Every structure is written in structure tokens, then in C-alpha cells.
Amino acid sequence: MSESLAPTTPPEPDTPPTTVAGRLDLLHRAGGIAVPVATAVIAFAIGGLVVLSSGHNPFLAYRDILNGAGLNWIAHPWDVNTANTAPYNLTQTLLQTTTLILTGLAVAFAFRCGLFNIGGQGQYFMGLFVASWVGTSFVNMNRPLHILVGIGAAMLAGAAWAGIAGVLKATVGAHEVITTIMLNWIAYWIGSYLFQQGGPLQGAENKPLDIPISADIAKSAKLPVFWGDPELQGLHIGFFVAIAALIVFWALLNRTTLGYEVRAVGYNPDAAAYGGIKVRTNYVRAMAISGAFAGLAGGLDMLGYLFHYGVSDVQASGIGFLGIAVALLGRNTAVGVALAALLFGALLFGTTHGLQSNVIDPSLAGHLTEIIQGLVVLFVGADLLIIAVWRAGGRIRKRPPKAPVAEAAS
């Protein structure tokens, strides 16, 4: 709420850079890749303490989680013991990674424009709902066209949903955090309405059975699977779409005028406006592009492996929120988002369906993901802590502990 909610008071001379992108820049200068790695390590360590306090061995628990994610297969590709389940687990981890890359990019792109897009979940939902509608309608369309229409519509839906927040920010200065939170919950209830008993997207065969789930999408709308069994949630080509999205993200930001403007607004909107950049236009544009990433995630999930959706899925879904942790841990860069998405994708699948462990119960481990997610966001937000630790490292003996903190702020 640092910028437009408080337009009247002049900035105080000693405050650290106030835009999110400004803070990000500060982080970049303070410690490079070591800081996010340290953040993740600390978060996992505290998560381990929680596991320990509940009477389980944290090292064995983490080992089982990594095995559950299928990552042991990379280390021992020809091991007979892992050859049965590990490849399957790995495809499932990469399915989650695909979604997380895109929901992460949705947060990261807005961040680079100085906007905090908490609405990834809502934009993901809108993409998913629209893809479900397209997939179950137009049954006679040919396959490439049906897929393209479905994905395009999902991206547009996400962009439009985020665009509402962008337009409100640009025209009346409504804070994007508040508007995107509200839009998340509106999307949540729209989903509950669409798939409920008697809802417009509830499957015809589910209606007499009172099952609040949509019909399966048509075969022509399903994405081709390149690894694994298509009947058992194989890895679909959306994975490559997500990789391409990472490249698009990087190129858009670093190699186009649009990206230059977005980053300029992110660093300092006043200076950008002084330089002739239309700040309002860029707010709308950045939000719409962010929303398109999240909508794409929803579209790929629906056409790639979910095929149908229900009220309980709407209530349980949190992958859009996880995108916040992915973007923050990945420092809002393409490579960082990819790595963070892989980490959280492994954690997400490894703690739930993939986990076969006598050390820790899967229903318990699933919540470990949420705790680690919270800790990562908490620590990444506390840049001063990180900078203080970083700078104090060299001179901790020479100075009283508080001095580096004050210095870092000036």
C-alpha cells in the first residue's frame, strides 16, 4: 500500500526504495543467488524443526519427499528399484512445475512493473473455467484448432480478469492488492456456481447423480502427451509451452520497448512519467500480460490433464497462490522462476500423492508445503534481514549488531 493509497504525504528522505522493483534491485545488489538459496535452506530447516517437533525424523522425511517427487530417478536412472514409480512421479512433478512456472510468471511480470498481483489464483480459475467451457462445447472442431481456441480463450479470460485490477489502478488509483484479492474470491464463487448441482457447466451425466463436477472435455481439445500414459495423467506438451513462456517473459522484458517501459515504471513511476512513458497504460498492460500467464496455466491444466473440474476442486486449489512464493523466491527472473517452480513442484507432488513413506504421513506432509511456502515468502519479504546478515557477515566482530541494519537503510 505504499504508493497510491497515500498520495498526500511527501516521501521521507530516509526510507528505503519504496517500489517493489526498487527493493528487488536492492536485493540483486546484495548477495546475488546466495540469498534466495539461503532463504530456501532456512525455510526448509525450520520446516524440518516442525517435523522434528511432531516426532518424525526430518532427514528421512525430506528424503522420502524427494523420492516421492521422482527426483531420485535422475540420480539413478537405471536402478531397478526406482524404475517403476520414479519416472511416473517425475512426470507428475513436472506437471505441477508447468503450472507453477506460469502462475509464478504471472506474479513476476506484474512485480517488474511495481505491481503486486495477488490475483494469480483468480486469473488461473478464469482461464480454467473458460477452457472447460470451450473444451466441452464445439465438439466437432478439428484438434489443433480446438486446442488453440481453448488456450487462447483461457489466456484472454485471465488477461481480462487481471485487466480489471489494472484498469482500476490506472483510472481511480485503486490498490491492486485489494482489487486482486476481491477478484480472487469473486472467481472462487463463480467457480462454485458454474460446477454446482444445476450449474451451467455441470456435466449432463452428473446432473441426475447430484455430482457437482463438469463433463470431460472433448477428445479433440486434449493436449498431446509426450511422456507417460495419456490415461494416467502423462506429461503433456504444455510443459514446452511453459518453457516457451519463460523465454517470452525474458525477451519481452529485456528485448522490447514494452519491457523497457514496464521496468522503468517498476523502478520509479515518477521518473518514467517524466521520461515520457505512459504510466497508466503500462499498469493496465502489465496486469493484462500477467493475467494471460495465469490464464494460460489454467487452460493448460484443463486441456492437459484435469479434463474436468468440480466444486471441491475449486475449494482445494491453491496453486495460484503458490505462484507468489515461486516468483519471490525466483527473484522475478525467468531462470529463477523456473528453478523455484521445479522446487515447489517437487515439494507439492512429493508431499502428497507421490509420498510413500513410513516416516511421515502424506496428509501431514502436505501441510509442510504450506508452512515452507509461508516461511519462504516471509523471509524473501524481509530484505533488510537478509542484507543485514549478508553485510554483517564480514564485520560481525567489529560492530555492534544493530549498526549494519541502520546502514543498510540509508
Place this chain on the structure above:
Amino acid sequence: MSTYVGQLDAARFVRPKAVAAYGFALGVVAFIVVIPPITARSPVWSVLLGILAAFAGVFAASRGAQRAGWGAVVVGLFGVALGVLATRSSTADLNQVFTASLIASMLVFATPLTFAAIGGMFSERSGVVNIGLEGMMLMGAFWGIWGADKTGSWVGGLVIGIISGGLLALVHAFFAIHLRADQIVSGVAVNFLALGITGYGFVQLYHGNNVPSNISQIPNVNLTKNSNHGFFSEAFGHLNLMIWAAMALVVVSYFVMFRTPLGLRIRACGEHPRAADTVGINVYLLRYFSVVLSGMLAAAGGAYLTVGFLGTYNENVTAGRGFIALAALIFGNWKPFGAFGAALLFGLSTAIAFRLPVYSDTAATLFQALPYVITLIAVAGVIGRSTPPAAVGRPYVKQ
């Protein structure tokens, strides 16, 4: 500080009196749709329009136009009542949806929101954004019922729940105040943490389902005898203790915030911390106090939900109520009575949403989205006319 992201000329359309006038008009339309020539069959439209009118009224009233605003509220609620009277197909139908018990259930749904919104007011008035209300509420909900189970008394449960919310708020306060983390990022983190901690605890302590059903619950206050079935008795006769506590809290917090030195100091920290510091106010201390208090109040709301109302717990039981509370706070313009009014209307729309399905109307689900839509509209009009505390969201650096 991007001041040029300015306000359009739209500001003059959202003057409080103008909003109140729109509210009046909507309230009248709510009645018109059910009489010839339109003659809507279902009461959904007049209920929707009437509630919108009431919202416009609260909006206007909490921004200066008291008389016109509350007038619009009255017209809107009359619009709802008359609209329903005109569309009723039978008296039985009517009784199922709109009875005195609707008022009681409105108060039930409004109470957690009121606690959390008043808590949020303290935090934000002191200059710390609190997106984490949802998480603090969830902590109160889970640890409250755990405490009631372990200590065997609802008082113990309430106290433990409130402490757990206060502890989570302390984390938010430490990161937001001392470490100067982005307050929104920190609030988001706190929400995730609460989800993880309560989920983990629920599986570890109760295996994810079996909370004892016979825990000690917060008692009801019986003002009338059970045999009495008058309107007053049904609406107010058997409300939970916490509902009355919430109403008292609104009055007390108004008094504290606007009539005592403590309130003045809290507001000074939120408006201009440097000036507050200069005259000797301990900005950090007051911000810590306010944030922790907000966590405790939000947790009390959560504890009411489980220990008072449901008597049980299921995963993520708060389900976004903390965010509705945040919406009520914004809608009520960071004022106790405004926030309470908004919480009541949000409670009313929830209560109606649960009753409309007797008309087999699938669209009733969409009623649950009403608080968020309303807030979206309010935020779009609010900024520029009446603003939140000036220094909210900005870390303060001592010199």
C-alpha cells in the same frame, strides 16, 4: 508517491450524498421490479437491489453524509421486505427465507467479521497493513477449539485461541516494523503460515477429522424464556455471548480510537509517524501493540466461529472470512461503526445466500460473491475522496 496516478473527474460522482441518492433510487427500484408492469416472480432481484441500496447507504454514512446515508439503508431494507412480500407465493415460503431468525443469523455471520474488522482497524490506523487477518482468524479458530478441548472450558479455549492469534500477529509485526519488510508480502506469508500450521496441527493432533463433539461451547445469552416466540425473542433472545461482545467491542473501540489519548496516538502513528515520534510517542511500541491487538481480536472472531457457533473444526474453516473483514474495514472507511455496518450487511447477504435455495435458485451461490463485488465497486470510488491512514504500509525508520 506516484501522485499523478491521479483521480479522474469521477470524484464528483462519488460524493457521499450522491451515493446516498443512488442508494435511495436503488431501494425504490427494488420495490418497482416486483409490481406491474415488470412483476418479477423471484425475490432475488429486489433482494439484490435492496441490499445494494443499503450498501450505498452505509458507504455514504461512513463518509460524512450520515442522515442521507442511513436513510438510504432504511429505504433499501424496506425495498427488500416489500419486494419479497409482493413476490411471495405462499406464507410458508416467506417464513423459510425471511423471519426474525434471519436477523439472528445475520448477526451470527457478522460477528467474526466484526471482530476481525475492528482488529484490522487498530492495525491499519497505526500504519501497518494487515492482509494477515485471515490467517490470524484461522489460528484462533483451530487453537481455540484445541484449547477448549484440552482445558475443558470455553474460557480456556478462547484465551488460547486469542494468544495464538496474537503470536502470529507478533511475527507479522516483527517483520513489518523492525525488519521493515513489505507489509503486504509479510501479511501474505502469515496467511500461508497459518494455513500450514493449523493444517499440520489438525492432522497431528486430531488425525484430520475427529475433533471431540462435546467440547465446552461459548454459551448463549437467554434474554427471554424459551417458550416465548415473539419477534424480539427469535431475533435477539438467544444470541451467543460473543455476538453481544462484538457489539460492545464496536462501541468501546470507537471510544478508545476517537476519544482517548491512546487512540489519538495510534492514529498519529498511522498518519504521520515522524511527527508522532517528535512529540515523544513511541511509534514502534504503539505499532506492535496495535498489530498484536488486531491479531488477538481476529483470533477471537475465529474462536467464536468454532468454539461458539460450529462446535467443531474442519480444515480452513474460516474460508475467506478474514478477507471479507478486510473488505468491511475498507468499506466502512476505517471507522468502527462503518466497519460494523458493512459487516452486518455482508452477514445479511451470507445469511440470505443460505436461505435462497428454497426457491431452487442456483444463482444463490453467486450471492456469496456479493461482499467482494461491493468492495471492488467501493474501492474504485473511494480512493481520492476519503483515504486510509496516510502512512499505512510504510515502514518507519527511527532517527
